[in-house]
Amino acid sequence: MKTTTFRTIDGIFRGAPFHMVGDGFRVSNYFPSGNNFGQRFSPFLLLDYNAPYEFPPSHHTRGVGAHPHRGFETVSIAYEGFVEHHDNHGNHGIVGPGDVQWMTAGSGLLHKEYHEREFSKRGGTFHFIQLWVNLPREHKMHEPKYQELPKASMGRVALPDNGGEVRIIAGDYKGVQGPAQTFTPIHLFDIAFNKGGIAEFELPATYNAAAIVLRGSAIINGEREADEGSFVLFNNADGAIRIEGMADETLVLVLGGEPINEPVFQYGPFVMNTKDEVVQAYADFQAGKMGSADF
Numbered sequence: 001m002k003t004t005t006f007r008t009i010d011g012i013f014r015g016a017p018f019h020m021v022g023d024g025f026r027v028s029n030y031f032p033s034g035n036n037f038g039q040r041f042s043p044f045l046l047l048d049y050n051a052p053y054e055f056p057p058s059h060h061t062r063g064v065g066a067h068p069h070r071g072f073e074t075v076s077i078a079y080e081g082f083v084e085h086h087d088n089h090g091n092h093g094i095v096g097p098g099d100v101q102w103m104t105a106g107s108g109l110l111h112k113e114y115h116e117r118e119f120s121k122r123g124g125t126f127h128f129i130q131l132w133v134n135l136p137r138e139h140k141m142h143e144p145k146y147q148e149l150p151k152a153s154m155g156r157v158a159l160p161d162n163g164g165e166v167r168i169i170a171g172d173y174k175g176v177q178g179p180a181q182t183f184t185p186i187h188l189f190d191i192a193f194n195k196g197g198i199a200e201f202e203l204p205a206t207y208n209a210a211a212i213v214l215r216g217s218a219i220i221n222g223e224r225e226a227d228e229g230s231f232v233l234f235n236n237a238d239g240a241i242r243i244e245g246m247a248d249e250t251l252v253l254v255l256g257g258e259p260i261n262e263p264v265f266q267y268g269p270f271v272m273n274t275k276d277e278v279v280q281a282y283a284d285f286q287a288g289k290m291g292s293a294d295f
Contacts, residue, residue, distance in 0.1 A: 004200075006221040007209070007239035013231045015049055024062030024115050025128070026053045030212070030231050032266075041208050041233070042259040043184055045072060045271060046132035049212070051229070052080060055115070057123035063114020066293040069105035070281045071140045071271040073133040075180075075188070076101040077169070077253070079214070081126035082116035088291040091146035098151030100169050102180050106135070106142035108281065108290035127214075129253065136260050137273055139183045153179040155189075163197025164245060166190075171256070173201060187256040193218070193245020200242045201254075209234045209256040211243060216250030218243050 013035050015028030027048040031037045055062065066088075076083060082096040087103070088110045095101045096116075103111065115126070135142065155168030155176040168178035171187030178189065185207070191199050193216070203209050210233045211220070217227045221242050226232050234241065243252055263273045270281040284290060 004242070005239040007205075007237050007241050008235045009220060009224055010233040010235045012224065012226055013233060014229060015047075015231065018051075021048065022062070022064035022114075024055075024064065025050050025130075026126075027130075028229075035231075037233070039259065039264065041210065042261075042264075043134045043186065043257045044131060044208070044255060045134050045264075045266065046130075047212070047231075048130045049214075050126060050128040051214075052125050052127040055081075055120075055123050055126050058120050061114050061117055061120045064112060066110045066112045066295070067269055068108060068110050068285045068290050069269045070108040070290070071105065071277075072135050073102060073104045073183075075103075075131040075133060076113070077129045077131075077190075079127035079129075079251075081124060081128065082119040083113055083128065084116040085111060085113050086295060087111035087144070087146065088293070088295045089144050089146070093146070093148045095148075098154070100149040100180070102147040102149060104135070104142060104145035106140070106144045108284060109144040110291055110293050110295070129214075131255075132271070133182075133186065133257075134260050134264065134271060135183055137262050140272060142183075147180060149179050155179070159191075159193070159197045159199055161197070162194060163199075164191060164193040166199055167192070184260060185258040187254065190214075190251060190253045191243065191245075193243075193248075193250040193252070195245060195248045195250075197245045197250075198242065200240055202240045203256045204258075205236055205238045207256045207258055208236065209241065209254070211241070211252050211254045214251040214253055216245060216247040218245055218250055218252055
């Protein structure tokens with residue numbers, strides 16, 4: 001009988017204390033502030049997790065006003081609640097439970113994100129993740145791009161023995177492809193487990209890989225328990241990853257990607273390769289070259 005070799009676990013981490021981003025997002029930053037992974041988790045730059053939080057009804061629309069970005073992508077994953085987005089390139093969308101918004105800032109734009117007006121008026125549970133994904137040097141000045149990925153477009157694979165379902169946002173699982181178009185190879189999928197459900201998969205050893213438990217608890221590689229809020233970082237080694245849901249409605253987000261082996265210089269909303277490029281980004285923003293904030 002063949003014995004499965006599992007990819008080893010680097011560690012299990014927690015995010016930083018919760019804080020408000022604007023007045024609409026109550027997040028724990030898992031990196032870079034919560035854990036200084038740096039290039040260790042390239043191409044991912046940031047993970048802000050808005051764990052389920054009850055916002056009361058409000059006639060004031062909560063969120064973040066117009067702000068610039070250059071040199072990377074933002075990925076917003078909705079589990080509960082609704083977020084509305086506008087940017088100064090004419091893109092507009094609303095993401096709700098099961099939807100994903102993938103925005104390529106590229107050469108630079110301004111955008112704003114806030115609770116969708118009707119959700120804001122009635123209030124309710126808000127559960128979201130935002131990721132920042134780096135762009136390689138050759139694409140940092142790519143024309144801004146917007147991908148609206150509705151729930152219905154996701155790839156789906158049922159787990160054996162009624163164990164749950166894998167929803168593929170980017171990359172593939174068991175040959176089923178997700179809808180997101182990416183500039184470097186990325187695997188991004190969430191797994192909704194029934195109790196005892198098992199998902200097993202393998203990524204190239206060179207890819208950075210992690211899983212965050214968003215609800216319930218899971219056993220990783222048959223040996224380590226990860227409870228709600230745990231971020232499991234895997235070593236770059238050959239082997240499979242095996243996740244078992246320990247309770248009904250356990251939810252786990254898996255992130256994996258090919259590292260971008262280039263220098264990273266980040267300051268505020270800009271992520272470039274050098275300090276001079278970030279200085280230039282600020283100059284371009286102040287000169288209005290990223291467009292107007294009046295949108």
